[in-house]
Every structure is written in C-alpha cells, then in structure tokens.
Amino acid sequence: MKKIIISLLLTFGLCNGFIFNANANDKTNLQYEISCKAGDLESCDELAYRYQEGSDGLPKDSVKAMALYKQACDANYGLSCSNLGYMYQNSDDVQHDIDKTVELYKKSCDLGDSTGCNNLAYLYDIGEGVEQDKVKAFQLYKLSCDKDDDVGCYNLADMYQSGEGTEQNYQIANKLYTQACKNQDASSCNNLGYLYDEGLGVTQNHNKAAFYYKMACDLDESIACYNLAVMYEEGSGVQKNTKMSKTLYKKACELGDNDSCEAYKDLLNY
Numbered sequence: 106m107k108k109i110i111i112s113l114l115l116t117f118g119l120c121n122g123f124i125f126n127a128n129a130n131d132k133t134n135l136q137y138e139i140s141c142k143a144g145d146l147e148s149c150d151e152l153a154y155r156y157q158e159g160s161d162g163l164p165k166d167s168v169k170a171m172a173l174y175k176q177a178c179d180a181n182y183g184l185s186c187s188n189l190g191y192m193y194q195n196s197d198d199v200q201h202d203i204d205k206t207v208e209l210y211k212k213s214c215d216l217g218d219s220t221g222c223n224n225l226a227y228l229y230d231i232g233e234g235v236e237q238d239k240v241k242a243f244q245l246y247k248l249s250c251d252k253d254d255d256v257g258c259y260n261l262a263d264m265y266q267s268g269e270g271t272e273q274n275y276q277i278a279n280k281l282y283t284q285a286c287k288n289q290d291a292s293s294c295n296n297l298g299y300l301y302d303e304g305l306g307v308t309q310n311h312n313k314a315a316f317y318y319k320m321a322c323d324l325d326e327s328i329a330c331y332n333l334a335v336m337y338e339e340g341s342g343v344q345k346n347t348k349m350s351k352t353l354y355k356k357a358c359e360l361g362d363n364d365s366c367e368a369y370k371d372l373l374n375y
Contacts, residue, residue: 134163141173146182149173153185157192167198178209183218186210190224203234214245219254222246226260230270243270255285259293266296266305275306286317291326294318298332302342311342322353327360334365338372347372 132140132148134155140148153173159165171192177185190209193202207228213221226245229238243264249257262281265274279300285293298317301310315336321329334353337346351372357365 134161141176144180146177146180146185149177150182150185150188153177153188157188157196167192167196171199178212181216183213183216183221186213186216187218187221187224190221207234214248217252219249219252219257222249222252223254223257223260226257230260239264239270241270250281255288255290255293258285259290259296262293262296266300275300279306286320289324291321291324291329294321294324295326295329295332298329302332311336313342315342322356325360327357327362327365330354330357330360331362331365331368334368338368 132151134152137148137152137155141152150173153170155161155163156166156173157170171189174185174189174192178189186209190206190213192199193209194206195201207225210221210225210228214225215221222245226242226249228234229245230242231237243261246257246261246264250261258281262278262285264270265278265281267273279297282293282297282300286297294317298314298321299305300307301317302314303309315333318329318333318336322333330353333343334350334357336342337350337353339345351369354365354369354372358369
C-alpha cells in the first residue's frame with residue numbers, strides 16, 4: 106500500500122520545524138556583528154541563527170541567539186519574530202512559553218512574514234496555545250502560500266486534499282503540490298505522486314507517479330522511497346525490478362521508515 110505524507114510542517118520555518126537561515130553567505134561572523142550593530146536586521150537574524158545552531162565557528166548560545174532575534178524583532182523584522190517564537194516553542198535549552206510563541210508568530214505574520222503566518226496557522230491547525238480552528242488555519246496557510254512560502258503551500262494543499270478547513274478539492278491540491286515540488290519540496294513531490302498514483306483530481310498515471318516519487322526520494326524523503334520501491338516490486342509505472350526495489354527499501358529504512366525495514370527484510374529471503 107502506498108503512503109501519503111499527512112504530517113503538517115512548521116516552517117524554518119511542516120518537512121517538522123526548523124529555524125530559517127535568513128541570509129547565509131560567505132560573510133564572516135565579525136562582519137555580521139558589525140552590520141548588526143549598524144542596524145542591518147538581516148545580519149542580526151543570521152548571527153542569531155549561528156549562535157542558536159552553534160555553527161560557522163560560533164559556540165551554541167541560546168541566550169545570545171534569543172537576544173539577537175529579539176533585537177531584530179523589536180525593530181519589526183518579521184522573520185526574527187518567527188524564529189524567536191520557534192525557540193520559545195521548541196528549543197531544548199529554553200523554557201517553553203506557548204503564549205509568547207503565539208504572540209511572536211502573530212506579530213511576524215502581521216509584519217508580512219510568510220514563515221510567521223505558516224507557523225501561526227500550524228498552531229490553529231493542531232490547537233496548540235490557541236483554540237483549534239481549522240478554518241483559521243486554512244486562511245493563514247493561504248496567506249503564507251500567497252507569499253510564495255513552499256511550506257505554507259504544502260500545508261494548504263494538505264487541507265484541500267483532506268477537506269479540513271475548506272471544501273475538498275484535489276485539483277487545487279495538485280496545483281499547490283506541483284508549485285512546491287518545482288521548488289524541491291520533497292513532501293509535496295511525494296504527495297503529487299500519490300495523487301497521480303490514485304487518480305485523485307487527475308487522470309491516473311502510474312508513470313507520472315513513479316516520476317514524482319523518484320524526485321522526492323532523490324531529496325531523501327523516506328516515504329517516497331518506500332512508494333517507489335513498491336512500484337518496482339509490483340512493476341507498476343516502472344519495469345519490475347526486485348533488486349531496485351530492495352535498494353529503495355534499504356534507503357527508506359535508513360531514512361527512518363519502519364515499514365521499509367520490514368519490506369527489506371522480507372525481500373532478503375528471495
């Protein structure tokens with residue numbers, strides 16, 4: 106049985122929660138620090154990210170990261186508000202404060218940041234820190250997607266596919282998954298493959314399904330590797346190839362898909 110990815114995504118902006126590296130390039134930490142002190146908010150955000158991750162030669166320091174995010178957020182840099190909210194929600198070495206997270210995601214979204222809109226939508230979608238409201242979540246995902254946020258578009262497509270918060274519409278889901286897949290969003294590529302595999306909102310086409318599963322698998326989406334392995338095992342959309350199926354099950358297993366681990370063990374007996 107093929108699998109679709111139904112988990113929601115929290116942006117590095119939900120594949121489940123990341124901080125967005127706003128401004129990565131070859132500038133040194135000192136250059137970022139100087140630029141930040143001169144009022145360049147993107148530099149403050151990038152420096153905060155490096156402290157938060159402990160990357161690019163800087164030690165991991167959540168206190169400094171949060172202070173820099175707050176500095177940029179207080180100056181109305183929306184992405185930093187979202188990143189700070191994420192730290193209050195998810196960081197292991199920060200005392201969680203979901204009320205602060207909601208406040209910061211809302212401010213970020215109100216400032217026009219797509220990441221903040223997606224993350225606020227996520228909270229309404231699952232009912233964390235706010236009363237669950239699928240319609241509100243749908244509206245916020247749409248706002249994020251309209252700002253060309255691939256994660257927001259993925260989550261919006263998921264709602265159109267499931268019919269939660271809006272009327273079910275596979276055609277729109279297909280369009281949104283296609284848009285995000287073109288930007289190499291692996292979850293969207295997998296789900297696009299699933300729509301073609303099952304003929305949901307499109308003419309059933311196993312060749313196209315295999316094509317999109319491969320795109321997602323090449324981007325290390327474990328479920329897509331599993332789905333493609335099933336196609337090779339069954340000879341659906343591709344020429345039957347047990348060796349390739351075994352290789353793909355092994356890759357999906359190594360990426361964390363338990364069903365693939367079992368399928369790989371089964372094929373070892375043949």
